[in-house]
Amino acid sequence: MPTPKKQDWRDRLHEIIYEADTPEGKLFDVILLIAIIASIILVMLESIKHIDQRWHSVLDAGEWIITILFSLEYIARIICVRKPMKYVTSFYGVIDLLSTIPKYLSLIIAGTHALVALRALRLLRVFRILKLARFLGASNYLINALKASRAKILVFLFAVMILAVIFGTIMYLVEGEENGFSNIPKSVYWCIVTLTTVGFGDIAPVTPLGQFIATIIMILGYGIIAVPTGIVASEYTSQTNSSKGQKPNDAALNPMSSVQLNSQSCPNCLADNHKDGAEYCYNCGYKLSND
Structure with missing residues (x-):
């Protein structure tokens, strides 16, 4: 022997x-x-x-x-x-x-x-x-979902910026400098803060019409928060559903898809997340130490 x-x-x-x-x-x-x-x-x-x-x-x-x-x-x-x-x-x-x-x-x-x-x-x-590295494979679904939905999110953000400029300009005309809305950029800043439901309170509408418009913006804010969440959630569901059709051989190509992983790191290329009992590195083929 x-x-x-x-x-x-x-x-x-x-x-x-x-x-x-x-x-x-x-x-x-x-x-x-x-x-x-x-x-x-x-x-x-x-x-x-x-x-x-x-x-x-x-x-x-x-x-x-x-x-x-x-x-x-x-x-x-x-x-x-x-x-x-x-x-x-x-x-x-x-x-x-x-x-x-x-x-x-x-x-x-x-x-x-x-x-x-x-x-x-x-x-x-x-x-x-x-x-916990074995569970990080699920994070790939989230990353892919964000990548897949980036175009929709960018279009959505562009639409939000247009709304902020429009409502900010309206508030500048309605409230005026005497109520803190001294210029359009500052009014747009207030609109963005209100739309995102942050509400710093450094500027606030005083006139009845301004308060009515602010109410509409605040209600819109809740809907705006839900839209990107729904986009990403939809893409995430698509990613997870498509992964269910993964072939068994695919797991060998993607070690993160396996649940039987350990913390063993390759001395040659530093790749980790090897399967339990693996003798060679899945990335470079270097002989792993299993002593």
């Missing part, structure tokens, strides 16, 4: 950092998320003046410790992949870099340390830990 090949240290490190199916990988990701949350809390506390005045040195030291740990983690992520630039230019790679450099930039440019709040984006990794 052949002796199993000993796992390379880079493969082992990759398994811990990029995957969440092993106890070590889960522990690493949980610690990482705790560090991210702690870092965000530190930045928030530092923005509160009376807390910062009393605990500035402690908060700053804590932030530097976390930044150094993130820097080491970023370097480790680059080292343990076969194609480092694949990670560096990936979505998570860019986010990891942007979440690390602000503290270093603060040594040169004052105030930029607050940008470490970008680390909140790294919390997206929780999808991998909780294995």
Whole structure:
């Protein structure tokens, strides 16, 4: 019986950092998320003046410790992949870099340390830990529905803008400068705010005719909100209905359509969401580590 090949240290490190199916990988990701949350809390506390005045040195030291740990983690992520630039230019790679450099930039440019709040984006990794990635396939339906309905929505928005200009001009003529409608652009702004049912209250009609027109605009606002929702909902239903006719072989071409996925990441191309028990990457054919 052949002796199993000993796992390379880079493969082992990759398994811990990029995957969440092993106890070590889960522990690493949980610690990482705790560090991210702690870092965000530190930045928030530092923005509160009376807390910062009393605990500035402690908060700053804590932030530097976390930044150094993130820097080491970023370097480790680059080292343990076969194609480092694949990670560096990936979505998570860019986010990891942007979440690390602000503290270093603060040594040169004052105030930029607050940008470490970008680390909140790294919390997206929780999808991998909780294995929620398998449910992200449903988001493809929503994206496709939005793409399919973009022309209808653009036409609808154009019609809304025309209505806003028309009603805004009418309100300018009815109310006049003495009631706050000093010019047409400001009146159009009021109309848009009213149509979207936001209602800031900085401008309000005073005359009976103006209030009557405002009532019509507010009622129209509720109908306007429902229209794009109906367009997208209709397209979404079409997307889900068409997916029911998908052939079994299509699931192999689209790993997101399978429910038996894991968090295993390819060391070569960083593709994830492989099927349970897969020996080779579905994207590049690289041999996966299943030790």
